[in-house]
Amino acid sequence: MSKIKTVFQCQSCGYSSPKWLGKCPDCGAWNSFSEERQSPKSLKSFAADNAGPMPLNEISGGNEKRVPVGIAELDRVLGGGLVAGSVILIGGDPGIGKSTIILQAISMIAAKTGSVLYVSGEESPEQIKLRAERLSIDSDKILLLSETVVEQIIATSAKMKPATLVVDSIQTVYTEEMTSAPGSVGQIRESAAKLMFYAKRSGTPVFLIGHVTKEGAIAGPRVLEHLVDTVLYFEGDRGHPFRILRTVKNRFGSTNEIGVFEMTDGGLKEINNPSELFLSERPLNTSGSTVLASIEGTRPMLIELQALVSSTTFSAPRRTSMGIDFNRLNLLIAVLEKKGGLHLGGMDVFINVVGGLKISEPAADLAIIAALTSSFRERPVDQHTFVFGEVGLSGEVRAVAQGESRIKEAAKVGFKRAIVPQGNAERLKGNFGIEISGVKNINEAIEQIGI
Numbered sequence: 001m002s003k004i005k006t007v008f009q010c011q012s013c014g015y016s017s018p019k020w021l022g023k024c025p026d027c028g029a030w031n032s033f034s035e036e037r038q039s040p041k042s043l044k045s046f047a048a049d050n051a052g053p054m055p056l057n058e059i060s061g062g063n064e065k066r067v068p069v070g071i072a073e074l075d076r077v078l079g080g081g082l083v084a085g086s087v088i089l090i091g092g093d094p095g096i097g098k099s100t101i102i103l104q105a106i107s108m109i110a111a112k113t114g115s116v117l118y119v120s121g122e123e124s125p126e127q128i129k130l131r132a133e134r135l136s137i138d139s140d141k142i143l144l145l146s147e148t149v150v151e152q153i154i155a156t157s158a159k160m161k162p163a164t165l166v167v168d169s170i171q172t173v174y175t176e177e178m179t180s181a182p183g184s185v186g187q188i189r190e191s192a193a194k195l196m197f198y199a200k201r202s203g204t205p206v207f208l209i210g211h212v213t214k215e216g217a218i219a220g221p222r223v224l225e226h227l228v229d230t231v232l233y234f235e236g237d238r239g240h241p242f243r244i245l246r247t248v249k250n251r252f253g254s255t256n257e258i259g260v261f262e263m264t265d266g267g268l269k270e271i272n273n274p275s276e277l278f279l280s281e282r283p284l285n286t287s288g289s290t291v292l293a294s295i296e297g298t299r300p301m302l303i304e305l306q307a308l309v310s311s312t313t314f315s316a317p318r319r320t321s322m323g324i325d326f327n328r329l330n331l332l333i334a335v336l337e338k339k340g341g342l343h344l345g346g347m348d349v350f351i352n353v354v355g356g357l358k359i360s361e362p363a364a365d366l367a368i369i370a371a372l373t374s375s376f377r378e379r380p381v382d383q384h385t386f387v388f389g390e391v392g393l394s395g396e397v398r399a400v401a402q403g404e405s406r407i408k409e410a411a412k413v414g415f416k417r418a419i420v421p422q423g424n425a426e427r428l429k430g431n432f433g434i435e436i437s438g439v440k441n442i443n444e445a446i447e448q449i450g451i
């Protein structure tokens with residue numbers, strides 16, 4: 001009998017090696033290798049009838065079937081709706097609301113398009129029923145199945161031909177062709193590949209739910225991200241009711257889109273006016289608080305940023321940032337010291353984006369500078385003023401994209417004054433009912449804000 005071939009695979013990134021290794025040379029994880037059977041079969045082609053190469057202009061396209069789910073915030077991140085045969089991965093921390101959103105989505109799909117198969121390896125049908133009752137969902141078109149063998153799932157789905165297939169979660173599913181435990185990289189990749197193959201062949205959209213590790217990677221399989229068509233990531237802080245569904249990858253739409261939800265007693269509620277919500281509890285006339293006009297994807301949003309600067313009791317001051325890149329904060333502190341003449345060396349600095357949001361765009365720089373200065377000098381920023389702009393290493397304020405839509409959004413929420421990069425101010429056309437001050441560097445900005 002021939003010997004079973006095994007390889008050692010890194011459980012965090014999928015790197016494989018013929019020998020056991022203590023540290024993964026690819027992702028740097030320690031003690032992450034486990035023995036797995038080498039995958040027995042190579043994958044077949046996705047195309048049902050491969051007819052060889054074809055000229056581009058003879059391929060019919062642009063008419064992919066896209067069905068809106070009916071939850072506007074979800075459709076937005078999907079790029080307008082569900083595409084036939086697409087595989088969508090929804091990742092997020094346990095308890096963040098993945099099963100909830102998917103149940104709400106399939107109830108809409110079931111009402112409009114047809115039956116949906118919901119396969120759960122985590123919860124019993126009774127548990128799902130309980131959640132459905134909480135969400136006031138009841139339908140004879142939502143079919144529940146407790147199953148963890150991927151071949152069985154596909155066979156059931158192939159017989160039933162549902163409008164959509166949901167697998168909650170991909171970590172619980174395994175293929176009988178491999179001996180390793182469910183949840184290991186090999187199993188996840190192999191099972192997802194089989195589901196992907198099924199989706200492409202049958203044209204059924206498939207949702208995969210995936211848990212996320214503490215480090216933020218979709219557990220084990222970063223490999224999955226390459227395989228699927230769309231990766232949505234559920235973000236949010238469990239202490240806050242806000243949830244953000246972010247597109248990390250989308251073959252059928254733009255990335256960097258977000259959908260905003262609020263977790264309520266009756267499930268996830270869409271939020272169509274996030275600006276008002278994120279500003280609703282803003283303390284007025286308090287130093288350290290600044291409003292930023294931010295853009296997430298194509299969507300402008302006003303967000304409150306808070307800073308607290310206080311003298312340190314340690315030999316090395318502390319810098320803590322929530323929702324802002326830590327290195328970016330350090331860089332801006334250095335700019336403020338050198339170019340703004342603020343002595344933050346002996347100060348602890350804390351910065352927080354309200355609502356548990358994360359901001360990654362450079363337009364937040366000027367808001368961070370303003371919040372830090374405001375807290376340091378204990379002078380509040382006027383409540384009707386908002387800012388945006390990128391800050392460079394020599395203290396210059398640089399223009400950012402979509403200045404106009406940021407200002408329009410702020411005008412809608414009732415702001416009166418904007419401190420913006422000179423480059424943006426010059427390009428503005430029209431009157432927005434807002435006093436606009438263009439600034440060239442951080443000192444001008446601080447002066448204009450009046451802090």
Ligand code: TYD
Nearest residue numbers: 094095096097098099100263264265266267
């Ligand atoms: P769930 O969708 O089960 O999370 P996941 O599948 O991502 O692990 O949601 C879990 C949390 O959501 C749970 O702590 C309870 C809360 N929740 C509500 O607040 N309201 C609701 O209507 C529902 C269904 C859940």
Ligand code: MG
Nearest residue numbers: 098099122168
């Ligand atoms: Mg769940």
